[in-house]
Amino acid sequence: xxxxxxxxxxxxxxxxxxxxxxxxxxxxxxxxxxxxxxxxxxxxxxxxxxxxxxxxxxxxxxxxxxxxxxxxxxxxxxxxxxxxxxxxxxxxxxxxxxxxxxxxxxxxxxxxxxxxxxxxxxxxxxxxxxx
Numbered sequence: 001x002x003x004x005x006x007x008x009x010x011x012x013x014x015x016x017x018x019x020x021x022x023x024x025x026x027x028x029x030x031x032x033x034x035x036x037x038x039x040x041x042x043x044x045x046x047x048x049x050x051x052x053x054x055x056x057x058x059x060x061x062x063x064x065x066x067x068x069x070x071x072x073x074x075x076x077x078x079x080x081x082x083x084x085x086x087x088x089x090x091x092x093x094x095x096x097x098x099x100x101x102x103x104x105x106x107x108x109x110x111x112x113x114x115x116x117x118x119x120x121x122x123x124x125x126x127x128x129x130x131x
Contacts, residue, residue, distance in 0.1 A: 007074060010022060026113045029114070030048050034055060035117065040125070040126060041054075041125060062129055063089045063091065064089075067088065067098075069085045079107055080105065082106075084102070086099060098127075
């Protein structure tokens with residue numbers, strides 16, 4: 001079970017734009033559940049590769065550059081962590097700026113995330129995918 005400090009450091013990597021460093025702490029077999037009625041990307045992704053290809057791979061082409069994140073709250077209880085963060089991005093075709101509030105509830109095995117449930121603004125995801 002990771003310490004609260006190691007989990008905070010894990011998300012600080014993402015805040016600093018080090019997605020590769022962040023994703024090293026996700027198990028290959030991790031399950032990602034994306035919630036939201038009307039969110040075209042909602043569903044369950046059954047591996048890190050599935051999440052990269054069918055979630056991140058579908059949203060990233062609609063953004064001008066990388067989405068940046070700012071962690072606002074981390075709560076750790078045993079093997080679970082709740083992470084609130086804000087994502088910032090810009091639409092590729094319109095140049096519209098996006099700011100989305102996101103909450104991940106994660107389960108860890110050792111230092112690796114093995115399950116994450118994500119709550120976010122479904123309407124904003126729909127808008128971004130129309131870019």
